[in-house]
Amino acid sequence: MAKYTKIPEATIRRLSNYLKCLGDLETKNERVASSALIANICNVNAAQVRKDFAYFGEFGIRGMGYNVKELKRNIKEILGINREWRIAVVGIGNMGSALLVYKDFLKQNYKIVAAFDVQPERVIGHISERVGRPVEILHVERLKEVVKARNIEIGIITTPPQEAQKVADWLVDANIKGILNLSPSPVRTPENVKLRNLFFTSALDNLVYYLSN
Amino acid sequence: MAKYTKIPEATIRRLSNYLKCLGDLETKNERVASSALIANICNVNAAQVRKDFAYFGEFGIRGMGYNVKELKRNIKEILGINREWRIAVVGIGNMGSALLVYKDFLKQNYKIVAAFDVQPERVIGHISERVGRPVEILHVERLKEVVKARNIEIGIITTPPQEAQKVADWLVDANIKGILNLSPSPVRTPENVKLRNLFFTSALDNLVYYLSN
Numbered sequence: 001m002a003k004y005t006k007i008p009e010a011t012i013r014r015l016s017n018y019l020k021c022l023g024d025l026e027t028k029n030e031r032v033a034s035s036a037l038i039a040n041i042c043n044v045n046a047a048q049v050r051k052d053f054a055y056f057g058e059f060g061i062r063g064m065g066y067n068v069k070e071l072k073r074n075i076k077e078i079l080g081i082n083r084e085w086r087i088a089v090v091g092i093g094n095m096g097s098a099l100l101v102y103k104d105f106l107k108q109n110y111k112i113v114a115a116f117d118v119q120p121e122r123v124i125g126h127i128s129e130r131v132g133r134p135v136e137i138l139h140v141e142r143l144k145e146v147v148k149a150r151n152i153e154i155g156i157i158t159t160p161p162q163e164a165q166k167v168a169d170w171l172v173d174a175n176i177k178g179i180l181n182l183s184p185s186p187v188r189t190p191e192n193v194k195l196r197n198l199f200f201t202s203a204l205d206n207l208v209y210y211l212s213n
Numbered sequence: 214m215a216k217y218t219k220i221p222e223a224t225i226r227r228l229s230n231y232l233k234c235l236g237d238l239e240t241k242n243e244r245v246a247s248s249a250l251i252a253n254i255c256n257v258n259a260a261q262v263r264k265d266f267a268y269f270g271e272f273g274i275r276g277m278g279y280n281v282k283e284l285k286r287n288i289k290e291i292l293g294i295n296r297e298w299r300i301a302v303v304g305i306g307n308m309g310s311a312l313l314v315y316k317d318f319l320k321q322n323y324k325i326v327a328a329f330d331v332q333p334e335r336v337i338g339h340i341s342e343r344v345g346r347p348v349e350i351l352h353v354e355r356l357k358e359v360v361k362a363r364n365i366e367i368g369i370i371t372t373p374p375q376e377a378q379k380v381a382d383w384l385v386d387a388n389i390k391g392i393l394n395l396s397p398s399p400v401r402t403p404e405n406v407k408l409r410n411l412f413f414t415s416a417l418d419n420l421v422y423y424l425s426n
Contacts, residue, residue, distance in 0.1 A: 017399070087417075180417060
């Protein structure tokens with residue numbers, strides 16, 4: 001997809017939010033949306049929306065707006081989520097359990113096909129009680145074998161902070177391509193493994209900054 | 214804090230990550246850190262680190278680096294998290310339950326002082342079984358009264374998507390100052406109420422974009 005390579009990082013970040021907003025419009029049976037409407041729902045300004053969409057040649061129809069379904073398809077293609085991505089979750093505590101039943105992942109082609117813990121037998125109890133058993137919980141020593149057998153490309157880390165780096169190293173060793181770290185401790189990976197550290201406190205920090213200033 | 218008002222949004226976002234990395238260094242008893250080390254841990258480049266810190270006049274000591282503890286204190290002051298922030302969580306399903314016992318919030322001065330659900334009696338069972346009862350679960354009809362009585366400034370939404378906007382409206386009506394929406398459906402608030410929509414799929418979208426390109 002060389003034609004898209006000059007899209008700035010901030011635009012990429014917003015594309016994902018636009019996609020959410022467009023999904024919302026779609027469920028309300030809106031077929032066409034103006035940049036002003038999209039901007040309003042997404043909390044950005046309309047000029048920004050038009051500029052962002054122009055990066056991939058999507059100009060809408062003057063006086064009409066954008067075709068919601070087409071725009072969604074375009075954004076999915078740009079982001080690379082127009083196909084299924086197979087995911088492993090490592091660390092099935094409270095957060096990990098919540099992710100296993102997180103319906104929104106499936107809607108976006110994110111399929112959790114394996115779950116690992118150091119004590120799978122301990123986990124199975126509270127998960128099956130609460131939410132059914134969405135996926136079998138495996139011992140983490142089977143990580144490498146299962147990642148290969150199930151064609152898993154992405155690993156999500158939901159362990160306690162002190163285990164996060166060790167798990168990241170295991171995922172790298174298992175030839176995973178990308179890691180989303182949701183543990184509160186930042187991890188590091190070699191350059192060939194893409195990494196996102198997502199901290200809940202960062203979202204609050206950001207909110208609080210704008211509340212304080 | 215007028216002196217800080219010109220800090221760009223992207224820098225503010227990174228400050229929060231620097232804080233995490235510095236916390237990590239502190240637990241390893243590192244007292245001084247170079248921009249190169251901070252950059253390496255935070256997955257940015259060293260010039261970016263120096264530029265970001267220069268916004269608030271923190272230049273470090275040439276050839277020595279930054280004092281970890283001081284830098285942390287400065288960043289906390291800038292972000293406004295050098296004091297306690299009182300939080301309510303609304304929607305105590307899997308994700309809400311996980312947040313109630315999320316230890317990292319407390320470390321950062323984020324204190325969950327109330328939890329609400331439409332069926333508190335249903336929730337109490339599975340929470341107390343699994344994690345003890347960190348905070349009493351109240352019926353959401355008590356939201357406004359409790360927000361006032363407990364001086365709550367921030368609301369976190371962890372309801373199913375179809376309830377998210379309704380809950381946002383209730384939080385606005387309860388005079389909450391800021392909302393972090395973790396439900397997968399974007400919500401809207403009036404301009405005087407600060408809002409962050411945080412979607413798990415957005416973090417994956419971003420990862421996948423860089424895996425695909």
